[in-house]
């Protein structure tokens with residue numbers, strides 16, 4: 001089909017927070033243990049216990065923020081079990097995720113060191129469901145206080161003299177579900193209480209995030225904003241793209257038909273409706289958009305790969321995941337004035353991961369490549385982008401193309417476009433009005449011949465970005481052909 005796309009380069013909007021390109025890593029399956037942490041004694045090459053290959057791959061993504069330790073795990077996690085000499089650390093049962101024994105070898109020090117090595121800001125999720133106010137308060141003191149106190153003495157005994165900087169702190173996770181099965185009225189009061197004792201020490205300024213709604217639970221957002229908005233900097237939202245049914249069968253990550261492809265695209269696009277409706281409620285309580293909407297869990301969620309431990313949530317990752325990621329990141333960009341952060345679930349070996357590992361092997365997923373291509377939008381100014389699909393577009397089940405655009409401080413403009421159709425190419429006339437003529441255009445494309453195309457340990461580069469040449473430009477306008485199931489990022493300078 002043919003489309004006219006206009007980028008209004010003279011109408012700069014909100015800045016796209018780099019934190020939209022955040023990640024999430026939970027004590028779940030092989031996400032932390034094996035995927036990140038192998039320990040200093042491991043035969044897998046590592047830096048301070050973190051596997052070096054994964055570290056290097058993740059560094060190339062410029063990850064702005066990393067959420068930890070959960071997820072559902074956060075509301076069962078007692079941080080003091082994860083400090084001190086590793087061999088003496090208390091063990092616990094990870095009841096949510098496979099009932100395995102957690103040895104607590106990856107704790108506060110290891111996580112904050114990982115963040116330092118990645119150049120990433122930590123986002124810590126505290127325990128409301130089964131933890132105390134004192135426990136949460138002491139965690140912040142342990143990490144960020146610089147004076148003399150019982151918690152700082154303990155931190156120094158454990159080998160860290162200086163405090164860390166921790167800006168982002170979540171007060172519980174999914175408190176409507178695994179985080180305590182609470183009603184919003186009850187959680188709003190608990191939130192007000194717990195956050196009171198999460199203190200700012202010295203120059204460590206906090207951004208406090210309240211546990212938000214599940215998908216379309218608009219009442220949760222209404223109550224939290226009504227009862228607690230002045231006490232929060234951010235309110236979270238969780239939404240996963242699932243072609244099937246959460247309980248009855250989500251669908252296979254690899255073995256799917258055209259209908260499941262279409263449902264995946266439609267459900268990924270639903271993020272736009274959810275954000276629009278939640279932000280409309282937030283607008284009525286907070287018209288100045290001070291409170292950020294923090295989509296701190298999102299991504300595709302399929303049935304676990306056959307033969308793997310079901311509670312480990314390991315799934316393959318295809319070009320379908322890549323297109324869904326591109327669409328979702330475009331949606332976040334478009335809502336930049338309210339969406340201050342987002343964290344894809346999850347960084348390594350779990351759900352829509354960036355990297356898969358097996359012993360000392362690893363490969364990058366198609367989703368990794370989308371994050372790599374889209375990092376140009378981090379902290380750039382959003383530019384309005386309009387897609388005109390003409391009369392034929394109205395007959396489609398869902399839009400075929402989807403995009404967003406931004407301008408960096410140095411003037412470079414980036415346009416990301418996705419073709420969501422698994423079979424049909426899109427022909428686009430692109431007008432970048434407001435830009436001067438004679439710009440140089442470069443493009444990168446991620447695409448595939450089959451809708452289940454994916455990478456493996458034997459064929460790690462089956463799906464990988466390539467230079468995009470299928471366009472003609474006079475410097476300000478261009479004619480492009482986007483092949484089916486593709487993600488393209490254009491750079492104009």
Ligand code: AHR
Nearest residue numbers: 070071072073173174345
């Ligand atoms: O990301 C997996 C799980 O999904 C998280 O632990 C939980 O918060 C959500 O339900």
